[in-house]
Amino acid sequence: MYRTLQALRLARLLPAAKNPNKSWGHVRARTSSASFHLLEDCLELNYEGKPMIFNYVWLRDHCRSESSYNSSTSQRVGDTGSIELSIRPESSAVEDDHLILTWQGGHVSKYRLSWLAENSYEEKKQATVHPRILWNSDIYKNANITSANWEKFMSCDSELKKFLHDYLQYGIAFVDGVPATVEATEAVTQRVSLIRETTYGRMWSFTSDFSRGDTAYSQLALDRHTDTSYFQEPSGIQVFHCLKHEGTGGRTLLVDGFYAAEKLRQRSPESFDLLCRVPISHEYVENTESHRNHIRGVGPILSVYPWNNELFLIRYNNYDRAVINTVPHDTVKRWYEAHRELTSELRRPENELWVKLDPGKVIFIDNWRVLHGRESFSGLRQLCGCYLTRDDVLSTARCFSLLP
Numbered sequence: 493m494y495r496t497l498q499a500l501r502l503a504r505l506l507p508a509a510k511n512p513n514k515s516w517g518h519v520r521a522r523t524s525s526a527s528f529h530l531l532e533d534c535l536e537l538n539y540e541g542k543p544m545i546f547n548y549v550w551l552r553d554h555c556r557s558e559s560s561y562n563s564s565t566s567q568r569v570g571d572t573g574s575i576e577l578s579i580r581p582e583s584s585a586v587e588d589d590h591l592i593l594t595w596q597g598g599h600v601s602k603y604r605l606s607w608l609a610e611n612s613y614e615e616k617k618q619a620t621v622h623p624r625i626l627w628n629s630d631i632y633k634n635a636n637i638t639s640a641n642w643e644k645f646m647s648c649d650s651e652l653k654k655f656l657h658d659y660l661q662y663g664i665a666f667v668d669g670v671p672a673t674v675e676a677t678e679a680v681t682q683r684v685s686l687i688r689e690t691t692y693g694r695m696w697s698f699t700s701d702f703s704r705g706d707t708a709y710s711q712l713a714l715d716r717h718t719d720t721s722y723f724q725e726p727s728g729i730q731v732f733h734c735l736k737h738e739g740t741g742g743r744t745l746l747v748d749g750f751y752a753a754e755k756l757r758q759r760s761p762e763s764f765d766l767l768c769r770v771p772i773s774h775e776y777v778e779n780t781e782s783h784r785n786h787i788r789g790v791g792p793i794l795s796v797y798p799w800n801n802e803l804f805l806i807r808y809n810n811y812d813r814a815v816i817n818t819v820p821h822d823t824v825k826r827w828y829e830a831h832r833e834l835t836s837e838l839r840r841p842e843n844e845l846w847v848k849l850d851p852g853k854v855i856f857i858d859n860w861r862v863l864h865g866r867e868s869f870s871g872l873r874q875l876c877g878c879y880l881t882r883d884d885v886l887s888t889a890r891c892f893s894l895l896p
C-alpha cells in the first residue's frame with residue numbers, strides 16, 4: 493500500500509514534458525493490477541499482465557470528459573485539429589482503476605483502465621472482428637441449422653436474433669413459410685436490413701426471358717460467383733425467393749468463399765497475399781433497347797483487415813471480371829496461378845452445398861462471403877428478391893449484442 497502511494501506521488505511529481513532525457517524513464521505507478529510509465533511520446537500501460545502503448549495525441553483525442561466527448565450521442569466534441577501534436581501530460585496517476593492525465597493548460601482526462609485495454613491496438617490486433625464458422629457441405633449439414641419461421645420471424649425478436657446469429661456464423665440463413673409473393677418477400681427483408689436499390693430495381697422478380705443483358709436471365713447453369721462485383725462496394729446481402737418453378741433442375745449452389753480462401757492461406761500464403769494485393773476490375777456492360785449501363789468497380793479478389801489479417805470480402809465473378817490491364821506481365825502470371833489455386837478450392841465437390849429453393853423458402857446470402865450459382869433448368873421459373881445493405885444488417889446485429 494505504502495509503495496503504491498509513493499509511486500503514485502512520484503508519477504504526479506515528475507513532469508514528463510520538462511524532462512526530455514528521462515522521458516522514457518521510470519515514472520511508474522502501481523495499483524494491484526496496473527502499472528505505467530511515460531515514454532517520449534507515449535504512455536506504456538501494463539494492465540492485468542498485458543502491455544499496451546498509447547500515444548499522447550491519441551490519449552488527448554480520446555478524452556472522455558464532457559468538453560471532449562458527448563456521451564449521450566457518442567460523438568467527439570473536441571477539435572482534433574487543434575491538439576498540439578507534441579502534447580504530453582504534465583502529470584499522471586492511476587487511481588480507482590482510472591488513468592488520470594493532466595495536460596498543459598490544466599485540462600484533466602480520466603480513462604477507465606478496462607476501457608483503455610479494450611480499445612488498445614494490442615487488444616484489437618488479437619481479436620476477431622467477426623467470429624464465424626467456416627463450412628463445407630458436411631460441416632453445414634451436420635450443424636442442423638433450422639430455418640426461421642415466417643410468423644415468428646415477423647413478430648418475435650428472439651426468432652430474428654437466432655436468425656441473425658446463424659447468418660453471422662455461416663453467411664447464409666433461411667426463413668420458411670413465407671407467402672410466395674414479392675410483397676411478403678419484401679416484408680421479411682425489412683426485419684433484417686434496408687433494400688439496396690440497383691439497376692435491377694428495388695425488389696426484382698425475374699424469369700429466363702432475357703429481359704436484361706445478363707446470363708442470370710436465361711436457363712443456363714451459372715458457376716459459383718458473388719454478385720455486383722462491379723460495384724466499388726459490392727452489395728452486402730443477396731435475397732432469393734423462388735415464387736414458382738414448373739420444370740426440372742434449377743437448384744441453387746452455395747460455397748463458403750472464406751472456407752476456400754482460408755485453405756488457400758494455409759496451403760499457399762504467397763498466393764493468398766497476391767489475391768489480396770492485386771486490384772482487378774469487374775464490369776457490367778448492358779446495351780439493350782431498354783437499358784444502358786456501364787458500371788465498373790476495382791478491388792482485389794480478397795480483402796483482409798490490415799491490423800489482424802482477417803478476411804472480410806471476397807469478390808469472385810469470372811463472368812463479370814473485366815480486362816486485366818493494370819498488372820505487369822510477370823505479376824499477372826503469378827496472379828493467374830493464385831486465382832487457379834483459389835478456384836480449385838472453391839470447386840472442390842465437398843465444399844458445394846446444393847439446395848432447392850421452393851416457394852416459401854427465402855434465403856439470405858452474405859454476398860461478401862458466400863458464393864452462389866445455379867444448375868441449368870427447364871420450364872417456367874420465377875425468382876424474386878433484392879439486395880440489402882451490409883452496414884444495416886450488422887447494425888441490427890450489434891443492437892442485439894451479436895457483434896462488438
Ligand SMILES: C[N+](C)(C)CCCC[C@H](N)C(=O)O
Nearest residue numbers: 692696706708718719720721
Ligand atoms: C439478381 N439479379 C437477377 C437481379 C441480377 C443478377 C445480376 C447478375 C450479374 N452478372 C452479377 O453477378 O452481378
Ligand SMILES: O=C(O)CCC(=O)C(=O)O
Nearest residue numbers: 708714719744865866875
Ligand atoms: O437463378 C438463380 O438461381 C440465381 C441467378 C443468379 O446468380 C442471380 O440472379 O444473381
Ligand SMILES: [Fe+2]
Nearest residue numbers: 708718719864
Ligand atoms: Fe448471381
